[in-house]
Amino acid sequence: MDILEHIDKLEAMTTQAKRMPITGRAMIDAERLVGLIDQMRLAVPRNVQEAQEVLDRREQIINQTMLDARRIRAVAETDARSLVDESELVKLAKKRGDEIVAEAQERGARLLQAVEIQVRKKQSGADQFAQDSLAQLEEQVLNVLNVIHAGQRILSPAEEMLAANVSDALGAGKAS
Numbered sequence: 001m002d003i004l005e006h007i008d009k010l011e012a013m014t015t016q017a018k019r020m021p022i023t024g025r026a027m028i029d030a031e032r033l034v035g036l037i038d039q040m041r042l043a044v045p046r047n048v049q050e051a052q053e054v055l056d057r058r059e060q061i062i063n064q065t066m067l068d069a070r071r072i073r074a075v076a077e078t079d080a081r082s083l084v085d086e087s088e089l090v091k092l093a094k095k096r097g098d099e100i101v102a103e104a105q106e107r108g109a110r111l112l113q114a115v116e117i118q119v120r121k122k123q124s125g126a127d128q129f130a131q132d133s134l135a136q137l138e139e140q141v142l143n144v145l146n147v148i149h150a151g152q153r154i155l156s157p158a159e160e161m162l163a164a165n166v167s168d169a170l171g172a173g174k175a176s
Contacts, residue, residue, distance in 0.1 A: 003040060003043045006036060006039055006043055007040075009036055010033075010036055010040075013028055013029075013033065013036065014028065
């Protein structure tokens, strides 16, 4: 029998007890009451023990749940830190990659600029060389032309004399 049944018996005993007139007090058989109390005492430890076992089991479940929750939380925090670290590594790698690309672009731009300057200098040097060469050629051609003109001038009076002599000679031959 469990404790609740004993309590029900106690209640029935009190309601069935003989009432005293005027005072309203009830008379209960003391032996029956003591016997019921003994039965209740015997039933209480069993019920209390069952309740304690339930409480112990509840405490074990709570403790195990707390341990599981801590373990899950620790794993989640570790995973989150790992993801953050990976994310940070990815960000750092991307940043470094961007820096390398920017440096390469700057270096490429500087190299192109240097090449353009060298090309302009070489072009300018080639143009200057061509102008100098053409000026020298012009000077040489003018010198040759001057020599030709001088030769023509020298030959010109002799030719005129020769032509006059030839004309004179031919004129004398036509007269004869």
